[in-house]
Amino acid sequence: MAPRGGVRAHARWAWHALLMAALYAPVAGAADSDSMEATTSHAARQDAEKAIPWGELSHQDQRLVRYVVNGASLYRRMPTRVVDCDPDMFSLLCQRPEVVVNLWNVLGVSNLELERISDNQFRATDKLGTSGVMRVLNSCYEPGAQNRLLLFVDGSYHSPPIPGPVEAKCVLLLRTGSTIETDGRPYVAGRLDSFVMFERKATELVARTLQSVIGTTADHNFTETMKFASVLSRSAESDPDRVAALTPKLDRVSLEGRDELIRQSHATARRYNVDDVAAR
Numbered sequence: 317m318a319p320r321g322g323v324r325a326h327a328r329w330a331w332h333a334l335l336m337a338a339l340y341a342p343v344a345g346a347a348d349s350d351s352m353e354a355t356t357s358h359a360a361r362q363d364a365e366k367a368i369p370w371g372e373l374s375h376q377d378q379r380l381v382r383y384v385v386n387g388a389s390l391y392r393r394m395p396t397r398v399v400d401c402d403p404d405m406f407s408l409l410c411q412r413p414e415v416v417v418n419l420w421n422v423l424g425v426s427n428l429e430l431e432r433i434s435d436n437q438f439r440a441t442d443k444l445g446t447s448g449v450m451r452v453l454n455s456c457y458e459p460g461a462q463n464r465l466l467l468f469v470d471g472s473y474h475s476p477p478i479p480g481p482v483e484a485k486c487v488l489l490l491r492t493g494s495t496i497e498t499d500g501r502p503y504v505a506g507r508l509d510s511f512v513m514f515e516r517k518a519t520e521l522v523a524r525t526l527q528s529v530i531g532t533t534a535d536h537n538f539t540e541t542m543k544f545a546s547v548l549s550r551s552a553e554s555d556p557d558r559v560a561a562l563t564p565k566l567d568r569v570s571l572e573g574r575d576e577l578i579r580q581s582h583a584t585a586r587r588y589n590v591d592d593v594a595a596r
Contacts, residue, residue, distance in 0.1 A: 354395040354535050361391045364489055364509035368466060369454050377453050380468060384487045388511035394538045399546035401504045402553065402584045403461035403494040409545055410463055410492065411455075412573050413438065416544070418566045431568060446473050461504050463492040483515040506542055510534070552581035553588045 365385060370378060409416055413430060417440075420426035431439045436452040448471030456464045469486040489509040494502050552559045559581040563574040 352396045355393050356391055357393075360393045360509070364391075364393065364511075367491070367509075368487075368489060369456075369464070372454050373466075377468075381453065381466070381487050384468070384485050384513045385511050387513045388487075389514050390510075390512040392510050392534065394508045394510070394535050396505060396507050397539055397542045398503050398505045399542050400501055401494075401546045401549040402587070403459075403502055403504060405549045405552060405580055405584050406461045406492065406494070406504045406545055407457055407463060408576060408580050409548070410461075410465065410490075411457070412569070412576065414569050415566065415573055415577055416541070418568045419548070419562065420544075421568070422562055422565045429568065432570070446471070448472065460502075461492045461494045463490075465490040485513050485515070487511040504545075506538075508538060549584060552584040554585070556581035556585040 368381060368385075370381075373381065414432050417426070417428055417430035420428065426442075427444070428440060428442045433439050433449075438450045439448075440450065441447040448469055450467055450469045452465060453468050454464075454466040465488075467486075467488040467490065469488065471486065472481045472483045487510075491507050492504060494504045496502050548559070556578075560578045563569075563578055566574055566577075569577075
């Protein structure tokens with residue numbers, strides 16, 4: 317659907333300014349959260365700023381992140397979501413967001429396109445006026461999907477009736493964690509903190525006015541992306557060959573990336589089959 321004017325157009329763009337965050341699929345440790353709901357509170361914002369791995373960034377990246385965080389017009393911590401998902405599959409999707417997006421394309425659920433242009437950079441467009449470049453500034457992957465990613469996004473939206481491009485810079489902090497529940501299955505929890513800084517004051521005023529609409533749109537897309545990771549993991553668990561059969565259609569994923577998805581799908585199936593036998 318093409319973007320329309322007014323509230324819907326701005327809400328759509330604001331989500332796509334954050335789109336690369338959702339591409340990374342579910343994120344972030346719920347265990348230390350005081351609330352499962354979305355928030356824009358000062359306390360959450362301070363917590364997110366402290367969680368940024370400042371000491372692990374180059375001086376140039378420190379200045380860039382500080383510039384966006386201090387000048388952010390909008391801050392939002394999206395709602396924590398917990399999904400039934402294999403932690404290793406989850407971590408693979410975090411490291412290869414192009415797999416997620418290309419699967420969406422194959423399944424016909426999104427016209428978003430994502431291209432990996434280097435080891436830590438991606439270019440995205442939805443062919444409807446939204447474009448952006450995402451860079452992974454810092455990442456840490458530990459067993460059990462105990463992961464952390466710090467992302468910088470430079471995005472824009474330009475489509476009638478908006479007279480000129482709406483430009484923004486975003487800093488996104490994603491943290492992930494998993495736990496084994498009483499049913500013996502692992503669940504991955506996700507949290508995403510976002511700082512958005514608009515380049516023009518006029519845009520900033522509109523965004524502040526529409527903040528609740530923008531937030532609701534972002535929350536919904538984040539939740540749906542998390543659900544997709546769970547569905548993919550469960551599909552690999554029950555029928556890895558079915559997932560593998562999709563890989564030849566992933567024309568925007570490297571051969572290495574497709575092979576990784578196939579290997580992880582079969583590893584997921586083996587892991588849960590062994591666990592199920594042991595449980596019985």
